[in-house]
Amino acid sequence: MATETTGTASACVGPDGSAIGMPQLCADWMPNQIFWLLIALVAIYFVLSRIALPRIATVLAERQGTITNDLAAAEDLKQRAVEAEEAYNKALADARAEAQKIIAQNKADMQAELDKAIAKADAEIAAKAAESEKAISDIRASAVESVEAVAKDTAGAIVAAVGGQADDTAVAAAVDAQMKG
Amino acid sequence: MATEAEGGGLVFHPMDQFIVKPLFGDGAVGMFTFTNVALWLLLAVACVIALMVLGTSKRATIPTRTQSVAELAYGFIYKMVEDVTGKDAVKYFPYIFTLFMFIVFSNFLALIPTSFSPTSHIAITAVLGFGVFIAVTVLGFVKNGAGFLGLFWVSSAPLALRPILAVIELISYFVRPVSHSIRLAGNIMAGHAVLKVFAGFAAITAVAPLSILGITAIYALEVLVGFIQAYVFTILTCVYLKDALHPSH
Numbered sequence: 001m002a003t004e005t006t007g008t009a010s011a012c013v014g015p016d017g018s019a020i021g022m023p024q025l026c027a028d029w030m031p032n033q034i035f036w037l038l039i040a041l042v043a044i045y046f047v048l049s050r051i052a053l054p055r056i057a058t059v060l061a062e063r064q065g066t067i068t069n070d071l072a073a074a075e076d077l078k079q080r081a082v083e084a085e086e087a088y089n090k091a092l093a094d095a096r097a098e099a100q101k102i103i104a105q106n107k108a109d110m111q112a113e114l115d116k117a118i119a120k121a122d123a124e125i126a127a128k129a130a131e132s133e134k135a136i137s138d139i140r141a142s143a144v145e146s147v148e149a150v151a152k153d154t155a156g157a158i159v160a161a162v163g164g165q166a167d168d169t170a171v172a173a174a175v176d177a178q179m180k181g
Numbered sequence: 182m183a184t185e186a187e188g189g190g191l192v193f194h195p196m197d198q199f200i201v202k203p204l205f206g207d208g209a210v211g212m213f214t215f216t217n218v219a220l221w222l223l224l225a226v227a228c229v230i231a232l233m234v235l236g237t238s239k240r241a242t243i244p245t246r247t248q249s250v251a252e253l254a255y256g257f258i259y260k261m262v263e264d265v266t267g268k269d270a271v272k273y274f275p276y277i278f279t280l281f282m283f284i285v286f287s288n289f290l291a292l293i294p295t296s297f298s299p300t301s302h303i304a305i306t307a308v309l310g311f312g313v314f315i316a317v318t319v320l321g322f323v324k325n326g327a328g329f330l331g332l333f334w335v336s337s338a339p340l341a342l343r344p345i346l347a348v349i350e351l352i353s354y355f356v357r358p359v360s361h362s363i364r365l366a367g368n369i370m371a372g373h374a375v376l377k378v379f380a381g382f383a384a385i386t387a388v389a390p391l392s393i394l395g396i397t398a399i400y401a402l403e404v405l406v407g408f409i410q411a412y413v414f415t416i417l418t419c420v421y422l423k424d425a426l427h428p429s430h
Contacts, residue, residue, distance in 0.1 A: 023199035040222040052233035
């Protein structure tokens with residue numbers, strides 16, 4: 001503070017310009033302080049309540065609105081991404097199921113064809129086996145017949161060679177009896 | 182300067198910084214004289230306008246630095262009113278915000294060297310404190326009628342104790358504006374006086390570095406005190422307002 005030299009300012013200031021006691025308690029100055037304080041407070045109040053506070057409230061509300069909108073948009077996009085992923089997964093699963101179905105179908109078709117072919121081959125094999133069986137039994141029957149004829153002839157020749165009179169009927173009966181035994 | 186080394190001795194005048202004097206002419210200080218008090222009060226008004234009006238003039242969604250500070254102050258006091266006093270008290274927010282901005286800017290401007298500190302004067306803080314007291318008391322009676330007196334009748338205490346408690350509550354109620362205003366003025370005045378005393382010691386070369394160090398430390402403390410006192414004044418206003426709106430204990 002610049003030193004006050006006049007000493008006429010107030011009773012609260014000494015002749016050398018320094019304060020007498022506490023300047024805060026000097027009643028001479030209080031009306032002045034209170035007057036200017038009230039002016040300052042009223043000025044601040046009107047400026048704040050008329051201009052500054054509504055403006056800040058608007059700005060804050062707008063910002064809050066922007067943030068809320070952006071968050072909602074982000075949420076929406078996220079939802080759409082999830083949906084797209086679900087659709088993709090579903091398509092993938094469908095394709096897989098379709099493939100499985102086609103594979104199963106093919107397998108069944110092939111199995112049926114195979115079964116048919118096997119059955120046909122079995123039937124052919126059975127027929128062939130039966131034919132062979134018959135041929136073998138024929139051969140066997142003819143072989144037995146041949147053996148009989150040979151035995152009768154041989155028996156007749158043996159009887160003749162021994163010197164007996166070969167009776168064909170008796171020889172045949174004897175051979176038959178022998179072959180049965 | 183408040184102190185000057187005269188004839189090798191130290192003379193301290195730590196209270197000279199609080200002298201009110203006219204800025205134009207040497208006449209007596211009348212009610213409407215433009216004094217240093219008026220200058221620094223109007224500077225506080227100018228600072229409030231600069232921050233809250235000019236700083237927010239762009240109305241930007243993404244705020245500039247000044248707008249950020251203005252919004253921070255707004256949000257800080259708005260939340261305080263809402264939390265301490267309740268949602269129904271939000272309509273008194275402009276008054277409380279006015280008090281806070283005025284005190285905080287007066288306190289900070291007072292820290293500029295050779296400035297004048299209005300909030301160190303009891304005449305100023307008493308107007309603020311008693312203003313809050315009268316407003317809150319009138320509001321209490323207007324809102325609650327005679328029910329406002331329930332504030333002094335502690336219904337949760339035993340019946341025999343209630344009259345005694347009522348006397349204590351009454352005394353404490355009327356002490357509120359005194360403590361409310363003296364707390365602010367006392368803190369600011371003491372801090373500034375201490376700064377001046379430390380500055381006085383700087384006249385001695387040997388202790389000057391220590392003195393300057395001390396001034397720096399006290400100055401930092403005073404910045405803190407300047408904000409905290411504004412905060413305390415505001416939150417106490419909120420508490421008193423809550424008593425007026427909801428007087429039941």
